[in-house]
Each structure stands twice: as C-alpha cells, then as structure tokens.
Amino acid sequence: MHAFEDHRGEVQLRLEAATREALYAEAARALAALTAERLVGEPGPPERVEVEARDADALLVAWLDELIYRSEINRCVYPDVRVLAVTDTALCAELRGRAVGALRTAVKAATFHRVHVRCAGGRWTGRVVLDV
Amino acid sequence: MSTATPAGPVRLGPVLWEIGTGHRGDMRVPVRILADEILIGPILDDLSVEQLVNVATLPGIARPALGMPDMHQGYGFPVGGVAAMRTSDGVISPGGIGFDINCGVRLLATGVRHVDVRDRIPPLVHELSRSIPTGYGRRGRLVLDQGGLDRVLAEGAAHVVAALGFGRPEDLPHLESGGRLPEADPHAVSERARQRGQDQLGTLGGGNHFLEVQVVDAVYDRPAADAMGLKVGDLTVLIHTGSRGLGHQVCSDYLKRMDAAAERYGLVVPDRQLACAPLGSSEGRRYFAAMCAAANYAWANRQVLTHRIRDVFSRVLGVVDLPVVYDVAHNVAKIETYGGERLLVHRKGATRAFGPSHPELPPAYRGVGQPVFIPGSMGTASFVLVGRDASADVSLGSCCHGAGRAWSRTEAKRRVAGHVVREALEARGITVRCPSNAELAEEAPPAYKDVERVVAVVERAGIAGRVARLRPVGVLKG
Numbered sequence: 001m002h003a004f005e006d007h008r009g010e011v012q013l014r015l016e017a018a019t020r021e022a023l024y025a026e027a028a029r030a031l032a033a034l035t036a037e038r039l040v041g042e043p044g045p046p047e048r049v050e051v052e053a054r055d056a057d058a059l060l061v062a063w064l065d066e067l068i069y070r071s072e073i074n075r076c077v078y079p080d081v082r083v084l085a086v087t088d089t090a091l092c093a094e095l096r097g098r099a100v101g102a103l104r105t106a107v108k109a110a111t112f113h114r115v116h117v118r119c120a121g122g123r124w125t126g127r128v129v130l131d132v
Numbered sequence: 133m134s135t136a137t138p139a140g141p142v143r144l145g146p147v148l149w150e151i152g153t154g155h156r157g158d159m160r161v162p163v164r165i166l167a168d169e170i171l172i173g174p175i176l177d178d179l180s181v182e183q184l185v186n187v188a189t190l191p192g193i194a195r196p197a198l199g200m201p202d203m204h205q206g207y208g209f210p211v212g213g214v215a216a217m218r219t220s221d222g223v224i225s226p227g228g229i230g231f232d233i234n235c236g237v238r239l240l241a242t243g244v245r246h247v248d249v250r251d252r253i254p255p256l257v258h259e260l261s262r263s264i265p266t267g268y269g270r271r272g273r274l275v276l277d278q279g280g281l282d283r284v285l286a287e288g289a290a291h292v293v294a295a296l297g298f299g300r301p302e303d304l305p306h307l308e309s310g311g312r313l314p315e316a317d318p319h320a321v322s323e324r325a326r327q328r329g330q331d332q333l334g335t336l337g338g339g340n341h342f343l344e345v346q347v348v349d350a351v352y353d354r355p356a357a358d359a360m361g362l363k364v365g366d367l368t369v370l371i372h373t374g375s376r377g378l379g380h381q382v383c384s385d386y387l388k389r390m391d392a393a394a395e396r397y398g399l400v401v402p403d404r405q406l407a408c409a410p411l412g413s414s415e416g417r418r419y420f421a422a423m424c425a426a427a428n429y430a431w432a433n434r435q436v437l438t439h440r441i442r443d444v445f446s447r448v449l450g451v452v453d454l455p456v457v458y459d460v461a462h463n464v465a466k467i468e469t470y471g472g473e474r475l476l477v478h479r480k481g482a483t484r485a486f487g488p489s490h491p492e493l494p495p496a497y498r499g500v501g502q503p504v505f506i507p508g509s510m511g512t513a514s515f516v517l518v519g520r521d522a523s524a525d526v527s528l529g530s531c532c533h534g535a536g537r538a539w540s541r542t543e544a545k546r547r548v549a550g551h552v553v554r555e556a557l558e559a560r561g562i563t564v565r566c567p568s569n570a571e572l573a574e575e576a577p578p579a580y581k582d583v584e585r586v587v588a589v590v591e592r593a594g595i596a597g598r599v600a601r602l603r604p605v606g607v608l609k610g
C-alpha cells in the first residue's frame with residue numbers, strides 16, 4: 001500500500017509491503033498514480049532495468065529517479081512492474097509503460113530528505129519526499 | 133546530532149529574528165529570519181527553521197544562514213533559504229540550489245494599454261497556450277543536436293539569440309549575468325540530462341510554473357517604473373520557469389555523487405539532502421560547472437519563450453516590441469564579494485536584489501537598482517521592486533522569490549476544488565488555461581501567504597522598495 005502525506009511544498013510518499021520486492025513495485029505504482037490522472041492505451045513492451053546505490057535508502061531514491069527519467073524520455077508511466085531481484089544496494093526489474101491520458105502532478109525528482117527503507121516485524125516500510 | 137535548546141528565535145528588530153549558535157552544538161553560524169510578527173508564525177509551524185539550522189552546520193559557511201520572509205519547509209534547504217560559503221574552504225550543496233536549477237522569473241513590458249485590447253485577452257491567452265508547450269515532460273518545437281545543446285549549455289541566452297534568432301541582442305543585458313555563466317562546462321552534464329534537455333527549450337513545464345498576462349494597476353516609484361518601461365494600465369507578461377528535465381537530472385546526478393563521496397571528505401550532514409563537497413574538490417568543481425551549464429539552459433529557455441510570446445502578441449494584437457524588463461534566477465549559486473570576501477552564495481527560492489550602485493547592473497538600472505519580482509499566487513497581485521544598496525548587509529544582496537506556501541498541496545486539494553478555483557478566477561475576468569484541476573487546486577490563492585505582507589517586510593528590512601503592482605488578466609499553467 002502507499003499513501004501521500006502532507007508536506008508544505010512537495011509530496012511525501014509512504015510505502016508498506018510484505019516483501020522488499022513488493023515495496024519497490026509499490027513505489028513504482030505510487031509514482032505512476034501521482035503522475036497520471038488517467039492512463040490510455042495498452043502496456044508497452046517490457047523494459048529491463050538495473051539500478052545500484054550505496055545503501056537501501058539511496059536505492060529507493062535511485063529507483064524512483066530511474067522511473068522519472070524513463071517516464072520523461074518515453075512519455076509514459078510505469079504502474080506495471082515486476083521486481084526480479086533486490087538487495088540493499090541493487091535492484092533488477094521488468095517494467096511496462098502506459099501512456100498518460102491526463103497529467104495529475106509533475107514529479108521532478110526523488111530526494112534524500114528523510115528517506116528510509118526498513119523491515120520491522122516482518123513488514124517492509126519506506127518513506128521518500130518527491131520534488132513536484 | 134547535537135541537542136537543540138528549546139528557546140525559539142530572538143527578535144532583533146521589527147522584521148529580524150535570530151537563533152544563536154548556542155541553540156545547537158553543531159551550528160557554525162547563527163540563523164537569521166526576515167519576517168514580521170505575523171509571518172513568523174507559519175515559519176515556526178513547519179520544519180523550515182530546523183532546516184535552516186541544519187544549513188548553519190555546513191562547513192565553510194561564512195555568514196548567518198538566512199530565511200527570507202516567504203520561507204517554508206523544503207527538503208534539505210528550506211525554500212527561501214540563503215547561505216554563503218567561503219570559496220577557500222566551503223562546500224557547495226546541490227540541495228542549496230534545488231532540482232530546478234535557475235528556476236526564475238522574467239518580466240516583459242508591452243506598451244499595450246489593457247483598455248484597448250480587453251476583449252482580445254481570451255484569444256491572446258488561447259493562442260499563447262497553443263504556442264507554448266506546458267506540462268510535465270512536454271517537448272518543444274526546437275530539437276537540438278549535441279553540438280547545438282553544447283552551445284546552449286556553454287553560452288546560454290546569447291546562443292539562441294545570435295545563432296538561432298530567438299530574440300534580440302538588446303535583451304541580453306537585461307538578464308541576470310547577461311543570461312550566461314561563463315564557468316559552465318557542457319562536459320560536466322551527463323548524457324541522461326542531455327537527453328532530457330534536447331527537446332525542452334521553449335517549454336514551460338508543470339507544477340507552479342506559469343505565464344501570466346498582467347496589467348500594471350499601480351506605480352509607487354515613478355522614476356524606477358519609467359526606467360523599466362512600466363505605466364499604469366499597460367499590459368506586462370511574467371514568465372516563471374527553469375531548466376526543465378535537464379536541470380533536474382544534473383541535481384540528481386550530483387547529489388548521488390556527493391552522497392557517495394561524503395566519507396572521503398569527512399563530511400557528515402544532518403540531512404542527507406544536504407549532500408555536499410568542498411567547492412575546490414573535483415566533485416564540487418564539476419557540479420558547479422554543470423550547475424552553470426544548466427543555468428545557461430534555463431536562460432536560453434526563457435529566451436525562446438520570449439520569442440514565442442512576441443510572435444503571439446504580434447499575430448493577435450499587432451504588437452512587435454515586448455522589451456525585457458529583467459530576468460532573475462531564484463535557484464542558483466553565485467560567487468560574489470561581501471566585505472572584501474569572495475563567497476559562494478546559495479539561493480534556494482531566493483533572488484538577488486542588488487542596489488543602485490552595484491557594478492553588475494546593466495546601464496539602464498545603474499542609479500536605479502536591480503528589478504526584483506515577487507509574484508503572488510495565481511489570481512493575486514505580483515510586485516515589482518528595486519534592490520537597495522543596504523541589501524548587501526541585510527541579506528547578502530538577496531530577496532524572497534514569491535509569497536511562500538501557507539498550505540501543503542494535500543491540504544490545498546482538500547480545501548478547494550480545482551474547478552472552483554477556475555470558476556472563481558474566470559468570474560474575476562481572468563482567463564485561465566491549465567489542463568490539471570489538481571494542480572489548479574494546489575496553486576489556489578489561499579494556499580499562499582499574503583504577498584502584500586511579504587513585500588512590506590522586504591521594504592521594512594531595507595532590501596528593496598516597491599515600484600509597481602501587477603494584476604493578472606490571463607494565466608497559462610502547466
């Protein structure tokens with residue numbers, strides 16, 4: 001699950017999932033939901049993505065930044081994500097893009113501000129502030 | 133992290149507050165906030181003061197960390213934050229400039245009387261919306277090859293004027309830094325940033341970017357208004373946009389690099405978004421060069437937009453002369469001299485406000501002062517001011533860049549519906565073009581602080597003096 005939380009000027013995204021893979025997949029779905037009010041067309045061809053970072057928190061930032069970059073270049077969002085493998089410092093996923101019918105919010109980047117990815121009590125949680 | 137003392141800011145003057153270094157053990161300098169007794173309230177209610185205290189811990193910070201009257205919580209630096217570092221041993225922090233490098237504002241005069249063209253404003257705004265791509269990721273009509281992009285990154289607005297015919301040479305002196313930072317190095321800009329910037333020149337972007345057609349409805353300083361070509365009843369055009377995806381990518385790229393390099397430089401920051409590197413390091417130098425390149429891209433962007441706007445005014449109203457009043461950056465770091473010391477001044481949601489005797493002013497504004505723009509929210513007034521010489525001592529030659537947010541985006545969407553905002557603006561005779569009702573709600577007038585009060589604080593602080601008030605008659609938003 002994901003929730004967009006109050007932040008004075010930007011958007012704070014909170015994530016929760018049963019597995020680490022599901023957490024990063026949920027992050028992609030949340031970003032797509034924030035960006036697009038309406039999707040059109042069929043899912044595009046699969047795109048394989050590999051992302052690395054120095055730790056789990058930075059990996060969430062790097063993952064979202066990768067999706068933001070691809071969204072802008074390919075003019076689509078990525079609600080359809082299959083995380084193939086993820087560790088503290090690397091992630092491999094397969095994405096399918098969907099075209100944006102109506103824009104909701106322009107997301108510039110993910111920030112390092114208060115970012116975290118944690119596992120506690122068998123649940124994975126994440127938090128990241130997005131510059132919009 | 134050191135423990136903070138519970139005491140709040142101490143009032144030093146009618147519009148000046150300070151938190152001393154005793155507040156937290158890791159502060160290297162005090163924090164100073166420019167606000168009156170009303171504006172200080174919302175500033176203390178969010179995390180902006182804590183964020184400014186965090187800024188005050190950065191290595192090499194040479195003066196108090198400053199909060200402008202429109203300050204509000206950001207990420208890392210607060211929005212409306214200013215920090216000056218010694219060039220000898222200070223750091224540069226991409227978060228102190230922001231993702232939208234050289235987001236800024238440009239004002240055009242028109243010499244057209246609103247009363248003569250009142251019924252042509254709707255078709256004018258409609259034609260502007262057709263000619264100017266808005267919204268996230270939108271592409272422009274101008275696609276650059278690698279060589280062309282290199283020239284834009286190196287030369288800024290001057291290149292699109294001289295080589296591509298967008299605008300006139302006489303526009304350039306009216307742009308901050310002549311629309312070009314010479315320290316730019318296109319090779320410091322990544323391939324990803326280039327891909328994003330290749331086809332975005334001449335686009336507005338989304339979020340709080342806008343283009344406004346306005347009427348000058350008051351003049352307070354006749355000689356300064358004359359120098360700027362502003363007369364009561366005349367139309368003006370205000371453009372707010374920046375470096376688009378290219379700038380965003382530059383910031384992301386270098387934040388990641390500096391975060392990874394922090395241990396090597398022995399840097400520990402209280403907020404990871406304050407990732408930084410010594411200005412003299414290879415990461416610091418390279419980021420500064422890339423930041424300058426992205427800033428040049430933004431000036432080129434606003435120059436192409438100026439050309440498109442002139443074209444529309446020519447076609448719809450038969451007007452050919454829309455001179456540039458001025459163009460200011462509000463997310464940038466500049467090397468400037470204060471008290472004989474060379475400092476790197478980070479301005480995050482803050483602009484320059486140089487006084488009449490500053491040597492960097494173009495001839496038109498020597499003896500007058502640098503034009504300063506404080507846009508209100510969509511639907512409220514914007515103000516034009518001139519910088520005062522006293523700003524150098526009061527605020528490191530800096531001013532706020534707007535009214536500052538009072539509500540979060542979530543709260544704004546909860547309290548107002550986008551279509552209601554649209555109807556209310558149109559009922560006041562303001563033609564609105566904005567495709568997203570959600571963004572309209574986020575940018576609704578009540579979501580921002582009282583711009584008149586913010587301007588009053590700026591004047592009482594001695595930073596700048598008001599010249600004119602501009603009222604919107606047409607709004608184009610991303």
